[in-house]
Amino acid sequence: MKHGLFSKVCWLRSLPGLRHHVILWLMAIPILVMGQNQHRNMTVNIRDNDPGKYPVQRSEEAWRELLDPIQFRILRLAGTERAFTGRYHDSKESGIYYSAATGQPLFAADTKFDSGCGWPSFYAPITPGSVYYRTDSSHGMVRTEVIDSASGSHLGHVFDDGPPPTGLRFCMNSAALIFVPFGEEPPPIVRKYMNELASEEEKRSVGRYLRP
Numbered sequence: 001m002k003h004g005l006f007s008k009v010c011w012l013r014s015l016p017g018l019r020h021h022v023i024l025w026l027m028a029i030p031i032l033v034m035g036q037n038q039h040r041n042m043t044v045n046i047r048d049n050d051p052g053k054y055p056v057q058r059s060e061e062a063w064r065e066l067l068d069p070i071q072f073r074i075l076r077l078a079g080t081e082r083a084f085t086g087r088y089h090d091s092k093e094s095g096i097y098y099s100a101a102t103g104q105p106l107f108a109a110d111t112k113f114d115s116g117c118g119w120p121s122f123y124a125p126i127t128p129g130s131v132y133y134r135t136d137s138s139h140g141m142v143r144t145e146v147i148d149s150a151s152g153s154h155l156g157h158v159f160d161d162g163p164p165p166t167g168l169r170f171c172m173n174s175a176a177l178i179f180v181p182f183g184e185e186p187p188p189i190v191r192k193y194m195n196e197l198a199s200e201e202e203k204r205s206v207g208r209y210l211r212p
Contacts, residue, residue, distance in 0.1 A: 123164075150197060178190065
């Protein structure tokens with residue numbers, strides 16, 4: 001065994017060109033591993049502010065009863081619907097978008113724009129406090145995740161390639177949203193939130209849009 005190993009070492013030493021390439025290859029291994037472990041940074045200049053505690057608390061079983069399977073996967077398991085398949089990605093109707101998890105007002109339709117990404121995109125939430133932000137390092141990327149502030153449910157992500165005045169693109173999942181056109185009666189989940197949990201700022205913001 002020793003003779004076999006010794007002969008192999010001697011053979012490698014007798015081939016300086018080959019030895020050089022082997023050394024370079026060995027040196028490259030850590031670099032390749034580091035490159036695979038590096039995440040593409042797509043975060044925006046917004047500080048994480050997720051408190052980890054929310055006014056609306058439910059058990060997993062209760063969430064499953066409230067939400068359909070797609071809503072549950074997106075809102076509670078941070079899933080993502082396929083691009084260009086969501087109900088609202090191409091909607092241009094006037095109204096307000098609420099959280100499908102809580103009925104919390106999230107976005108006004110006049111902040112929605114066509115980003116071409118295949119998901120409903122907005123340049124600002126209806127109030128600054130409607131959403132929280134936290135870092136998401138999944139899928140080989142580092143992104144800024146957006147959650148509703150009432151329950152911590154996943155809505156989507158925000159990027160810095162949006163239009164003025166904010167320069168932001170809130171890229172949301174349609175299944176995480178409930179859209180109520182102006183003039184239509186909101187569903188019970190929205191009425192309950194607005195009556196029992198909405199902040200004064202949320203009430204004023206929604207009122208501005210609903211006022212004739």
